[in-house]
Amino acid sequence: MIVLIDMDDVLSDFDGEVYKRWKKTYPDKYIVPPEERTRFYLHEEMPEGSKDILREINTSKGFIRNLPEVPGGIEAVKEIAELGHTVFICTAPLLRYQNCAPEKYEWIEEHLGKKWIERLILTRDKTMIRGDILIDDKPEITGVNLPVWEHVIYDKAYNAGIKNQRRITWKTWKEVLHELL
């Protein structure tokens, strides 16, 4: 099987780092708690003016490069590969790609190793990619094609509304995907 795995908030803790930096820089400014999130894009449920601040945080030099790991993600990638499956990391760069694009490569090289550069795909349209499953936290994934992969939801508060799809975390993936992998 070909297993596609998203990067932000699945392997790298994008939102966690946003929250950390926000609270450090603006300790008195409201930010919607992770467990109360209902939207994939954080700025959509934040007060007016937050979008620019969030963008300043997530496009800053070193932001992507220094993201901590989502616990268990890197181990899961390696285990899925060891089961004999072909794993690709499939990630959409920010439209402000200047720091994001190279730092995604750096992150993968540091956390998975140099040979995984061969297995990194940067695309804004994941329906262009072939695979059997895509593990992704985005609630709805659209593009120019109907996907060929099954979208397995990586569990987050903001995608809780998606029913009738397999749903995993790096704690539950083995039992949930047992019959597939």
Place this chain on the structure above:
Amino acid sequence: MIVLIDMDDVLSDFDGEVYKRWKKTYPDKYIVPPEERTRFYLHEEMPEGSKDILREINTSKGFIRNLPEVPGGIEAVKEIAELGHTVFICTAPLLRYQNCAPEKYEWIEEHLGKKWIERLILTRDKTMIRGDILIDDKPEITGVNLPVWEHVIYDKAYNAGIKNQRRITWKTWKEVLHELL
């Protein structure tokens, strides 16, 4: 139809710029003339030690960013899109991705416009990408899958050995691809 188009030596004149810089920096050092090329990778038909020099050239800051256009390429991309086809630029970053990855986005933004960032895919394995045709100068394109696209050869001396595949340049594409597009 979904039309995938390679970047280096199809839209951007990668080799042309390598030759130009080589001749400027090492005017007395031999470099195999473009029309005598038989290998896709230039260093494979160059004297010992050339590989490092070539790498220094093509990984330098600004190299990808400042590549000139292959004449007619950008116009062809726009014309194919205007015919109603879905066009993606499908390009493999260098393993030394630090300058290459962001500068490919910059190049596309400058030469095609910001909205084309949505249509840029960076992948080292093009068999992972869905499409009807892939226009590419690389003689043989392999990966983890059998391709779903037809490989249309972008004509270069080093791919002249490939027979029984459609072959175009940006001067001939309309007549050659007429029945497809």
